[in-house]
Amino acid sequence: MKLSNILSSVNQVEKSKFINVLDHICREAMEHDKELAKRVHSLDGQIKHASSGDIVQLFKLVLPHFEKAIKEQLAMLGAQASLLTNIISRDGNSIARMTWIESLYSKEWNSIERLAKETETLLDTPSNDESLLSEQQRLSIYYACLKEAYLNDERHNREAKITDDERGILNILANKLDITAEHRSATEHLVNQIPQNGIDDCLSSMREIGMLFIRRKDQMVFVADELVALLNRIQGKELADKHLLRILRTLSDAELNNVLKAHGKRIRGIERKEKIETIISMGLTTTAMLQNDICPQEANVNDRKERLKQLIEDLSLNLDKLGTTLDERTSLIIASLNNSTEAEFNILSATGFKEMFASLQQHFPELTATLQTEFEIEDNEPLDVDKLRALSITPYDILYVLSNEDVKLVRDSMGLSKRGNPRLMILESFADATDKLIENYAALAQRDLNKLKAANIDIAEADIGVKFEEVTKAIFEQLGLAVDEDLRRSINTSKDKADIILSLSEDDVIIGEAKTCKSGDFAKYSTTSRQVKAYVNRFESSGKRVAQVLIVAPSFSDSFIESAEMDTEINISLLEAKGLKLILDAYKSRRNPKFTAKLFTKGGLLKAELIAKNI
Structure with a gap:
């Protein structure tokens, strides 16, 4: 999950923890970083009162200083923090309950403890291998150097630790001696044993230095995508x-x-x-x-x-x-x-992603369990596309979890061409399915099953509302707009569930509602206005500015249009489904289309023909 969305989903106390860290690093860095000082001064120096968008921009600007600070603080926190860093930066662990992280830690600790004992036995056993450097000899050299790097501080009456410089030398030594990551951890465990307990305290310490967020009400740990990338760099990990x-x-x-x-x-x-x-x-x-x-x-x-x-x-x-x-x-x-993550999410619309995931689950009923194992995802709640998206697990990631043979079976059962990359063929087939729904967007909005069946679209009437919402998102995505599923998921509740969130900036959003209507004009203004006003209040209380509410429906009654125009509490724009399709067609027909989400913020019933003409 992106940093901006995490800031929107945690409370002010938790948010302030991160801001305090950022503020401290900014103050130190501003003395010799003129660009950073200029950006901070543009906020009147009040970082603590900055919006989420400003905080994210400051984080990006101060990133080199932030990374250096994290690296130094991690070295001081010791071996336990290093092991936890390895866990929380792995695929699928960026959002997890503290109890789940504890279970992963215990599993990892036991594995390291077992391998450490095996390594110790190997080191104590005389070697009969007469090759240039046996595995035992290589481990013995690495163990001796690591022990010296850790304990040499004690000779100077300092706390024993491995500095950044020493760590860099040890990493080069391990690479040259071909010491695997597992044996590095096990050898270090022999020299500086990793504590088996005290995980909560260590996570809290990591929270204090800005590495992660802890939402206390449900004991959820969040590690922003930007911080996962930072931690991978610190660990010398080139790829996830x-x-x-x-x-x-x-x-x-x-x-x-x-x-x-x-x-x-x-x-x-x-x-x-x-x-x-x-x-x-x-x-x-x-x-x-x-x-x-x-x-x-x-x-x-x-x-x-x-x-x-x-x-x-x-x-x-x-x-x-x-x-x-x-x-x-x-x-x-x-x-x-x-x-690649953002581009891979854009390969498929929200609809296409859900359809692909559902289809793969039909082919492989064990797919959910496989993903939970592969990405270490807790099985305390159903695994769906929204959860996968929040964990930055893309459609590509799912297809690559499957073996080459399994992917070919799916391709063949779908009747796809056997030429080319089978994973890409599967992805493109679900992108094509979304395009067919977009072509019949007006019929979908009007819940016209006969027209949909005539177009070879097989859909249950009960699913039309959800499908219309998903296809509306796909159209917005094709218009180049930022459909923010992470933000929607983080702020929505079981009671208040906005259909669509379009991010205009880090802090400004448009709330979208997609309404189907089987016959006649959409006329339920009082019910709809209560819904959207509740959404607006929730988003604004989370620090977002709602620039507009956009309602998409087949058509609107005169009374609905009048009520929307006269509403003084919120700004509402209305757009007919056929009008949105007209705008999309005009957008696709232009070589260099000029389109912005601000065209949806005019208020009242939008004139789609005029928007399409001026794209």
């Missing part, structure tokens, strides 16, 4: 595990074997799934794996560059350039995957 999984799914069995052999791992009798899991758990740097490991040792630079070019095609990465060197191509792949 879900993106590394995509690369590994794309590699051949021979290439997976090359990676495992390069690091002394068994390959005989090991299933493909286990090979992939082993490589992910090893914590290899993506750069080294792509440049050195996937190709045979005798491959030259040109061969390796060609393999990366093919990988870019296999992953369907949309790059402006391919790069001319091995380093450039590697960097482009990593950067593209790291920045």
